[in-house]
Amino acid sequence: MPSVPVAPYITAWSAEQDLPCVLVERPDHRIGYxxxxxxxxxxxxVLWQQTALRRGVGRPEFARVHPLRQRRAMELLLCQVCGGPADQNDDGVLWLQRDHSDDWPQWPEGMASVEPPVCLSCVPVAMLLCPALRRGAVVVRVRECPIAGVRGALYRRSVLAPSAVTAGNFAYDDPAVRRVLASALVRELRGCTLVPVEENATRLGL
Incomplete structure (x- = not known):
């Protein structure tokens, strides 16, 4: 098993707080800084949440994902754990997901994912670092994973400054995305092949 990092690449640290950027209304009806x-x-x-870049300073906050590193990992298909290239073969890019196969019959086909892929050697590391994955996880090979949009907070007009009203996923072709402050990039998973971790422990190095 590879050495276990202190925290995954995309995890935010306590010194990486959101920067004090003031939101304003733009003449084109978008929100801006x-x-x-x-x-x-x-x-x-699309406007993005601005967060300090101080990886490794303070303590890792596993419940928070750093927007810029998540976006970079998704854009370049980097491993969310080590930050190196994600594993790819003829069957597609490697993703590790919590098992939500009860959500719909073809899960995870068509799923909008904000979790970047992984490299093969980091699968056991991810299983170790993430308690949620220990309750049930599957490896997914994905043939197509187009960038589909962003996850973020939607803002409406208000008296003093734009005001957040809801959070969710927004496609790039959705007019509402003009008023979204993004915090994560979304890829749609297509052409998925499930590889249950329990049945492939030897091949995955678990």
């Missing part, structure tokens, strides 16, 4: 930079938006024009 008062002192906005080009890097504050992705290539689709």
């Amino acid at each position: 008062a002192n906005e930079l080009l890097s504050d938006r992705d290539r689709h024009g």
Whole structure:
């Protein structure tokens, strides 16, 4: 088994708090920052939550995901645990998911995922670091995983400043995404093949 990191690559640390950016209304009816930079938006024009980059400083906060590292891992298909390239073969990119096969008959086909993929050697590490995965997990090979949108908070107009009203997933072609402050990139999983962890322990190195 590979050495276990202190925390997965995408985990936020206690020194990585959200930056004090002031939200404003733009003339084009989008939300924006008062002192906005080009890097504050992705290539689709969606505004992103700005968080300090101080990985390894303080303590890992396993319940929080760092927006920039999650976005980078999803864009480049990097392992969410070590930050290296995710495993890929003829069957597709490797994902490790909690077992929600009772959610719908073809699960996880068509699922909108905010969890980046993994590399083969980090599967046992992820199982060790994430208590939720110990309650049931499956390895998924995904042939197609197009970027579909973002997860974030939707803001409405308010008297003083834009006000958050709800959180969820928003497709890039949804007009509402113009008023979303994104915190995670979403990929849609297509062409999925389930590889139950229990039946493939030897091949996965568990």
